[in-house]
Structures are given as C-alpha cells and as structure tokens.
Amino acid sequence: MKILTFSTLFPSSVRPSHGIFVETRLRELLKSGQVESRVIAPVPWFPSTNPRWGDYARFAATPLREQRNGLDVRHPRYLLAPKVGMTLAPLTLALGARAVVRELIDEGFDFDLIDAHYYYPDGVAAALLAKWFGKPLTITARGTDLNLISQYALPRRMIEWAARRAAGSIGVCAALMDVLRGWGHDPARLNVLRNGVDLERFKPLPQDRMRAELGVGGEPLLLSVGHLIERKGHHVAIEALAEMVKTRPGARLLVIGEGQERAALTALAARLGVNDKLRLTGSLPNTELLKWYSAADVLLLCSSREGWANVLLESMACGTPVVATDIWGTPEVVAAPEAGRLVAERTGAAFAAGIEALLADGTDRAATRRYAEGFSWQSTTDGQLRLFNAIKGEGGRA
Known part of the structure; x- marks a missing residue:
C-alpha cells in the first residue's frame, strides 16, 4: 500500500x-x-x-x-x-x-x-x-x-x-x-x-552514574520537560519545588526546554526563593533525554492540556515515575501505581502533595520500566x- x-x-x-x-x-x-x-x-x-x-x-x-x-x-x-x-x-x-x-x-x-x-x-x-x-x-x-x-x-x-x-x-x-x-x-x-514509546532509545541507565555525568543532584531530583509555554505548566513545577523545600531542603528541579516563558520562570524562582535549586537547561536533543530521565527521581507534567504526552512514557521507560495533571489523555497513560500519580488541581501545593505521596509509597524503577514495556x-x-x-x-x- x-x-x-x-x-x-x-x-x-x-x-x-x-x-x-x-x-x-x-x-x-x-x-x-x-x-x-x-x-x-x-x-x-x-x-x-x-x-x-x-x-x-x-x-x-x-x-x-x-x-x-x-x-x-x-x-x-x-x-x-x-x-x-x-x-x-x-x-x-x-x-x-x-x-x-x-x-x-x-x-x-x-x-x-x-x-x-x-x-x-x-x-x-x-x-x-x-x-x-x-x-x-x-x-x-x-x-x-x-x-x-x-x-x-x-x-x-x-x-x-x-x-x-x-x-x-x-x-x-x-x-x-x-x-x-x-x-x-x-x-x-x-x-x-x-x-x-521507543523502548530501545529510552531505557534505564544507572541513576548515580547519570547524575555524576550530568553534574546534577537532589533529594529528590525533579524533572519537567517541554516547551517553555504557560500550557506546559513549568511555573507550577517551580511552585511545587518551593513547597517541597520547606520539608525537603535538598529538593532540586531541572527544566528542559526553550520558549517564551524562560525569563518569567527565572523571575518566579527568584521571587519564591528557589532560584539556586532550579536549573534551566534549554532545549536538548531527543537522543540525550534518556540520561536526564534516568537521573531524575520524578518527572512532573503540570500541563493544562495534553493529548497523549510522549514525555510520560519516555520517562517511565527510563524507570522514572511521573506526577501529572489529571487531564485529557493523561489518565490513559498513568493508569497504575507503578506509573506514578495523577493530580486533580493544577497548583504547586497539589503537585507537592502528589510527589510526597509517591515518595512515601516508595518507587520501584524496575516496575515502572515494566509498565512502560506494555506500550510498544x-x-x-x-x-x-x-x-x-x-x-x-x-x-x-x-
């Protein structure tokens, strides 16, 4: 044909x-x-x-x-x-x-x-x-x-x-x-x-080794990936970071992407007092993302709208669970505890609570990878x- x-x-x-x-x-x-x-x-x-x-x-x-x-x-x-x-x-x-x-x-x-x-x-x-x-x-x-x-x-x-x-x-x-x-x-x-999801391109790499190679760290290390536009909700991820550091001062956030909101995100982090705990990497090649997914503890997707967000499965394929807004197609992706947690409210406080709930239950990176393998x-x-x-x-x- x-x-x-x-x-x-x-x-x-x-x-x-x-x-x-x-x-x-x-x-x-x-x-x-x-x-x-x-x-x-x-x-x-x-x-x-x-x-x-x-x-x-x-x-x-x-x-x-x-x-x-x-x-x-x-x-x-x-x-x-x-x-x-x-x-x-x-x-x-x-x-x-x-x-x-x-x-x-x-x-x-x-x-x-x-x-x-x-x-x-x-x-x-x-x-x-x-x-x-x-x-x-x-x-x-x-x-x-x-x-x-x-x-x-x-x-x-x-x-x-x-x-x-x-x-x-x-x-x-x-x-x-x-x-x-x-x-x-x-x-x-x-x-x-x-x-x-491409299970060959996105696969778990040793977390400690990836953190050392990339020069990143955090307890926990949070990741947000996507264009720097309001709809993707990176500002919500920064607000969640500000909530997290109140009880977990070692928390850090990586934001991968480029776009019109970059200056506003930097200003927000400074206003909330977490600019030293935030790293904006800019846009990165798709082939490099598996290293960052593997280094992180949790991927955040704070979007207001999504169809089927590829970053969710890419992260899970690398063994990293997700916390995401409960919208549109996202519940069809995050449909089991090993995948992560869904958040009903698109606020920093709600995402911080979702992250804490995920960490409190414990994460099993091998189980998260197995879940992603069901999405060939x-x-x-x-x-x-x-x-x-x-x-x-x-x-x-x-």
Whole structure:
C-alpha cells in the first residue's frame, strides 16, 4: 500500500526533534513491510536564514527535499501571514503542497490515501488535497488541535468539514475522539491508536552514574520537560519545588526546554526563593533525554492540556515515575501505581502533595520500566494497517 504522510509536524535536518513522534509512528509502520510512504512536511515561507530571526531562519534553511532515516521528505513552502495566518493556513498549506503532490504522482507514486497528522490546519489542508486529487483521507488528532483550537468558531467549522471528509479519524487518546463523537460524527469512523514509546532509545541507565555525568543532584531530583509555554505548566513545577523545600531542603528541579516563558520562570524562582535549586537547561536533543530521565527521581507534567504526552512514557521507560495533571489523555497513560500519580488541581501545593505521596509509597524503577514495556508500537501499527486496508478495500470509505 502507498500512503502520503502529510503534516507540518515532522523533523527536518534543521529541526531534528520537531514532530519526532509523527516520524516515529511512520517508521514503526514501515517496519511491517506492508506500506510504502512519501512525506510532505510543509514549512512557512521566510526570506532570510539570518540566525537572528530564530525559528523563522530555520524555516528558510529547511531543504526543499531530503532523506531522513530512509524516508523521502519534501518541504514545500506556504504563506503564514501575520494576524490572519491561522485562519488562512489550511488553504495556503494546501496550495503550497499541491504542486509537490502532483509531482509525486507524475514520478509514479500514485498513493492510495493521505495520512494527515494534526487536525488544524494540517488536517483541513489535507482534506482539500484529498478532494482535489480524489483520494481517501485519514487524520490523526494529537491534542490542542481538538482540545484548544476547536474552541474558535471558524477553525471548528473547518475541522468539522475535514472530519466529515475523512474516511477515518484517529486520536492518540480516547478523550480526543470523544470530542468528535460529541459533535455527532460517526463513531464507526473514530479510532483510538495511542502513541507508543521507543523502548530501545529510552531505557534505564544507572541513576548515580547519570547524575555524576550530568553534574546534577537532589533529594529528590525533579524533572519537567517541554516547551517553555504557560500550557506546559513549568511555573507550577517551580511552585511545587518551593513547597517541597520547606520539608525537603535538598529538593532540586531541572527544566528542559526553550520558549517564551524562560525569563518569567527565572523571575518566579527568584521571587519564591528557589532560584539556586532550579536549573534551566534549554532545549536538548531527543537522543540525550534518556540520561536526564534516568537521573531524575520524578518527572512532573503540570500541563493544562495534553493529548497523549510522549514525555510520560519516555520517562517511565527510563524507570522514572511521573506526577501529572489529571487531564485529557493523561489518565490513559498513568493508569497504575507503578506509573506514578495523577493530580486533580493544577497548583504547586497539589503537585507537592502528589510527589510526597509517591515518595512515601516508595518507587520501584524496575516496575515502572515494566509498565512502560506494555506500550510498544506494535498495537498501533496493527491498528493502522487494519484501518488503511479497510479504507482501500472499500473504495475510500472506512
């Protein structure tokens, strides 16, 4: 079977960790030997590669075509205009990719279906392409596309149109498919295929050795990973640290990630008197994260919204339990005591209490790893193959 993978969430040579979960799912699917794929991963057009422009410069530096782990990846450009950009993005995405889709077909890759990731704007753009080229479509919802962006009237209407056009919708957690079900979409077309975890990349390393190598320590050593944006809740993790040090003065917090909240987080730590107990590492390569997971005692995920947070399983695969907000798909990941604890309130005090409860019960890093081993990619691959074959066999209707 030939599939066209379509998403702006896909790694490139200049942004190797961007959307790596989409690439990982595709690579695991290709291991089945039953699927051939080409990837279209559009990036916004920008005129300059000058580093002072940050991410925009990396967009400009992205090659138009490259090979990644044996995958042929195209990066056509699309216009992302200021202020009105998100409203027009589905159309500009589709128009920017249209010529590349035609080129693939002319080269002999006349694909059987489009497999799109992220409902808005990517899924809507893919629905336009599917209509223009007469192809069936699947769209995977991953989090904020349905639990945040859909709160806006115009994007929601476009998402609903794309969902009706799709032969199948996939959610990385049941909570996301409940959104479409609540809107009245056909349950027969709604599929839950969770993300897995790469158990070879993420595996336990000796905790003491990792702490020495990284130059970190703490009793306990807490870890928070993700973009430095309000939604990820690193400020809540810092507030939890401030609560913890009242009874555990050796507590320390590592925050891995980069983003617009960095200065605010530093100021918060100073105001709460824990700036000497906090370390902001900046962004780190995905391949290095297992060392930090292995060094930590507890991973904190203080998010206000999540679909299926990959950091949870990555941490558990390294033997480190988690304390996370009880929201959306997270209860589907943290579903046993050895996995960690869920926190009902998104406050520092509530997270500190959750951490204390976890530590008081005792942690078994080997048991946490065994729990993570139940989340391999195989069941997700099998589910995709069943869905794609059903769509192909029924002439584009799942």
